Amino acid sequence: MPKPSRQSRSIRTRIHSLFATRIYSAEAVVPSRLIEALEMLSMSLATDDGAGRRWSAKHGYPGxxxxxxxxxxxxxxxxxARLTKAIERHALAFAKALHWDLRGLKPxxxxxxxxxxxxxxxxxxxxxxxxxxxGTFYVAVPQGAGPINYEDPRLGFMMAAPPKKAKAPLAxxxxVPFKPHPGTLMLWESWLRHEVPLNRADGYRISISFNCVLA
Incomplete structure (x- = not known):
């Protein structure tokens, strides 16, 4: 059997991971007492905010x-206000992890x-x-409530790409679904497409969503 040539023995291969999509999650970002207070306020708003109820009904928003x-x-x-301060602390940490050139600004x-x-x-x-x-802060997630699902932002460009194996790594x-808990904070870049599947819980799934700008 012929020996490998010097040229074949010198071949080096490497697979590079580029263009990462980061998703930030944190638990217990505020005390449990504040989560309970936010739940009561959320349910009160759902009852008292007539304009919000009318908008939800007109635009087919469930609940x-x-x-x-x-x-x-x-x-x-x-x-x-307390929740907003906690969100902004984590948003700044996430922005730094994304290597953004903030130039003196903050989320x-x-x-x-x-x-x-x-x-x-x-x-x-x-x-x-x-x-x-x-992002979203989760106030109440009853048993059976759906996760939040994130979509690969390159999906529309994949054309004839073969499907991935069922047990492929998350990346x-x-x-990719993430199952939150009461007190979970999720953050992502705003261009990332996401959805909330059908809530199968016998109860309300309560969350507080938000957007950040640089200021």
Missing amino acids: YTSYASLNDLAWRFPEF KVDSLWVNVMPEGGAHSSHIHPNAVLS FRSH
Whole structure:
């Protein structure tokens, strides 16, 4: 059997991992007492905010959201102000991990809204325009409530790419679910498409979503 040539023995191969998509998660970012207070406030808003209920019904949003009705929750309620400060601390840490050249700026919460999703509710795939970071803080996640699913941002360009194996590592999958808990904070870059699948829980899935800009 012929020996390998010197040229073949000198071949070196390497696979490079580039263009990473980062998702930030943190637990217990605020005390449990604040989570309980936020849950009570969220349910109160779902009852009292008539404009929010009407917008939700008109636009086919399941349950209730304050997205289009109340844009000053941190001013109205000190509980939301405390949550906003915690979010901004983690947003700054995430921005640094992304190696952003902040040039003296910091991520600031530009908008923040409550979502109260009943059994059978879902939120279709979407992005958050006009922001740099987006995220969600989870207040109540009853047993059976759906995860948040993130989509590979390159999916529309893959054309004839073969499907991935069912047990492929998370970094290689086209859709990746994250199961939150009460007190979980999730952060991602605002261009990342995501969705909330059907809520199969016998109860309300309560979350507080937000957008950050650099200021």
